[in-house]
Amino acid sequence: MTVDPLEAFRAEVAQWLAEHYPVILRDPLADTQAQAAAERDWHRLRATRGWLAPTWPPEYGGAGYDAERARVLARELRRAGVRPPPISAGLSLLGPVLLARGSETQKRRHLPGIARDEVRWCQGYSEPGAGSDLASLTTRATLDGEHYVVDGQKIWTSHADQADWMFCLVRTDPDAPKHEGISFLLIDMKSPGIAVAPIRLISGPSAFCQTFFDAVRVPRENLVGRPGDGWAIARELLQHERRALGSIGRGDLGRARSLPELARQQLGEEEGRIADPVLRAQVAQCELDSLALRLTMARAADEAAAGQGGEHVASMLKLWGSELTNRRHELMMTLLGADGLGWEGPGFDPADLRTTRQWLRAKGNSIEGGTNEIQRNLIAKRFLELPQ
Numbered sequence: 001m002t003v004d005p006l007e008a009f010r011a012e013v014a015q016w017l018a019e020h021y022p023v024i025l026r027d028p029l030a031d032t033q034a035q036a037a038a039e040r041d042w043h044r045l046r047a048t049r050g051w052l053a054p055t056w057p058p059e060y061g062g063a064g065y066d067a068e069r070a071r072v073l074a075r076e077l078r079r080a081g082v083r084p085p086p087i088s089a090g091l092s093l094l095g096p097v098l099l100a101r102g103s104e105t106q107k108r109r110h111l112p113g114i115a116r117d118e119v120r121w122c123q124g125y126s127e128p129g130a131g132s133d134l135a136s137l138t139t140r141a142t143l144d145g146e147h148y149v150v151d152g153q154k155i156w157t158s159h160a161d162q163a164d165w166m167f168c169l170v171r172t173d174p175d176a177p178k179h180e181g182i183s184f185l186l187i188d189m190k191s192p193g194i195a196v197a198p199i200r201l202i203s204g205p206s207a208f209c210q211t212f213f214d215a216v217r218v219p220r221e222n223l224v225g226r227p228g229d230g231w232a233i234a235r236e237l238l239q240h241e242r243r244a245l246g247s248i249g250r251g252d253l254g255r256a257r258s259l260p261e262l263a264r265q266q267l268g269e270e271e272g273r274i275a276d277p278v279l280r281a282q283v284a285q286c287e288l289d290s291l292a293l294r295l296t297m298a299r300a301a302d303e304a305a306a307g308q309g310g311e312h313v314a315s316m317l318k319l320w321g322s323e324l325t326n327r328r329h330e331l332m333m334t335l336l337g338a339d340g341l342g343w344e345g346p347g348f349d350p351a352d353l354r355t356t357r358q359w360l361r362a363k364g365n366s367i368e369g370g371t372n373e374i375q376r377n378l379i380a381k382r383f384l385e386l387p388q
Contacts, residue, residue, distance in 0.1 A: 006068060006069070006072055009069055009072055010072050010075075010076060013072065013073055013076040013077075014076050014079070014080070016049075017076060017077070017080040017082065018080070020045060021042065021080055021081075021082055022038045022039075022041075022042055024038045025038055025039060025042060025082075025083060026081060039083065043085050043117050044116070044117055046085075047061075047115060047116045047117045048116075049063060050062045050063030050064070050065075050115065051063060051073065052085060052091060052115055052116075052117060053091060053095060053111075053114070053115040054069070054070045054073055055067070055070050056095070056099065056111065056115055059108070060099070060107055060108070060111035060112055060115060061111055061112035061113075061114065061115025061116055062115055067302065071298075071302075074298075085117075088114075088117075088120075088121070089120075089121040089122055089123050089158065089159070089163075089167075090113075090114040090119060090120065090121035090165075091114055091115070091117075093121075093123065093167075093237050094110075094114065094121055094167050094237070095111060095114050095115070096236075096237075097167075097224070097233060097236055097237045098110060098111060098224070099111070100236070101184075101224055101225050101229075101233055101236070102224055103224075105221070106186070106221075106222075106224065110165075110186070119164045119165065120159060120162055120163045120164050120165075121163055121164070121165050121166065121167060122157045122158055122159050122160040122163035122165075122166045122189070122209075122211075123157060123158065123166070123167060123168075124139075124154040124157055124166045124167065124168030124169065124187070124211060125137075125154070125156075125168075125169055125234070126154065126155050126156045127139060127152070127153060127154055127155060128153065128155055132370065132371055132373075132374050134169070134234070135178045135179045135182065135231060136178060137152075137169055137170075137171060137182065138152060138171060139151070139152025139153065139154060139168070139169070139170050139171065139213065140152055140170065140171050140172075140174065141170035141171065141172050141183065141185060141218070142172075143172070143220070144217075146219065146220045146221075147217040147218060147219055147220060148170070148172070148185060148217070148218045148220060148222075148223070149215055149216070149217055149218075150168075150170055150185070150187065150193075150213045150215075150216040150217075150218055151213055151214060151215060151216075152170070152212075152213050153210065153211065153212050153213070154166075154168065154210070154211045154213075155199075155208075155210050155211075156199075156208050156209075156368070157196075157208070157209045157210070157211045158207040158208055158209070159207045159209070160189070160196045160209035160211045161196045161198055161209050163189050164188075164189055164190075165186060165187065165188055165189055166186075166187045166189055166211070167184065167185070167186055167187075167224075167237075168184070168185050168186075168187050169182055169183075169184060169185075169230050169234055170182070170183055170184075170185050170230070171183075172227050172228065172230075173227065173228060176228065179231045180228055180231070181228065182228070182230035182231045182234070183223060183225075183226075183227050183228060183229065183230040184223070184224040184225060184229060184230040184233045184234065185218055185222055185223055185224070186218075186222040186223075186224065187216065187218050187222065188218075191216050191217065191218065192216070192217075193213060193214040193215050193216040193217075194211065194212070194213060194214075194216055195211070195212040195214070196209050196210070196211050196212075197209060197210045197211075197212075201360075201361065201364070202360050202363075203357045203358075203360035203361040204357055206361070238314070238369065238370060239313075239314035259283055259286060259287065259328060259331065259332060260274070260283055260287065262332055262335050262336075262355075263276075263279060263280070263283045263335055266335045266336065266337070266339075267279060267280075267335070279331075279334070279335065282331055283331065286324070286327060286328050286331060289324055289327075290324065290328075293317075293320060293321060293324060296317070297317060300313050300317065312378065312379050312382050312383035315370075315375040315378045315379050315383075316375075316379060316383075318369055318370070318372075318375055319372050319375040319376065319379070321365075322365040322366045322372060323366070323372065325362050325365055326362050326363070326365065326366065329355075329358060329359040329362045330359070332355050332358075332359065333355070333356070333359050336352055336355060336356075339352045340352060340355065340356050340359070341356070342356065343356070
């Protein structure tokens with residue numbers, strides 16, 4: 001009897017997950033600090049099999065899987081309840097761009113560390129005066145022999161205080177039209193002249209930082225592509241970022257409790273169903289929309305692998321995903337009622353306090369990666385071809 005290679009692969013993945021996925025990560029009530037430590041160890045173990053970047057070539061730290069095997073792997077990970085890895089600037093954003101645009105030296109130097117979750121990256125795009133109009137950026141890189149000298153400031157540089165490297169948009173030709181004078185540099189965060197200041201959000205401490213550059217010398221070899229290619233590279237990377245941000249709306253990113261669980265906890269059950277019929281319908285609609293988004297993202301990933309789809313797809317996913325996650329959090333706060341008004345201190349359920357902070361943090365999802373207003377403009381102009 002001939003064994004289907006994909007079925008054999010599926011069985012191998014399922015068996016390995018059953019043996020190695022930590023029990024503590026299967027328990028939603030386990031200690032969060034212990035879970036965080038176990039999750040870090042798990043992602044590193046997963047990386048040894050190339051499973052953080054399954055479609056990347058093995059020489060760059062991936063598993064070298066084709067699209068079919070990658071889909072089988074993704075299905076088995078979901079079936080086993082495996083939490084997705086956190087959205088990573090290196091893995092989700094820079095990696096695909098380096099695969100397409102980087103020199104062979106840059107790929108071999110940087111991609112394996114990204115695929116093994118050993119090197120942390122941050123993104124240097126937005127500036128205090130260049131947010132939605134990113135092409136107005138003023139951080140300057142002046143060529144001096146075999147180095148670029150970088151001066152300026154970036155903001156919303158997530159995890160810059162912990163990052164090893166930054167991929168950064170800089171202006172290398174101040175006399176060129178604003179979209180044409182931008183280049184893409186890889187900057188070692190240990191370089192002299194870099195200062196990082198964390199930013200506190202309304203939801204409390206955050207990953208966001210400000211980053212300042214004062215005559216920072218960056219080797220010329222760290223330029224990705226050619227001088228002036230920065231805007232084209234930035235647009236490619238933003239598509240990956242928007243797809244990643246769209247994923248937050250799926251509702252399967254390892255929350256301490258799901259929306260239906262919270263509804264049953266707060267409202268009780270009648271005949272196996274959430275007791276309140278109105279809120280039950282809203283919970284069901286949110287869960288169905290999350291499922292639709294997951295299926296749409298899977299289809300979009302297949303289209304992208306086949307060289308199909310377009311830039312508008314990433315904008316659509318980002319727009320819908322960020323609005324869905326805000327709707328989900330608003331519904332969670334409705335379910336909590338007065339229990340959602342706490343901030344800290346005794347008498348409050350820690351899970352409720354986390355939900356309140358997540359609700360506040362979710363407000364930023366409509367801004368990061370390009371505001372939802374910008375995404376609507378992009379969809380209208382480039383996909384629907386509506387008049388100005």
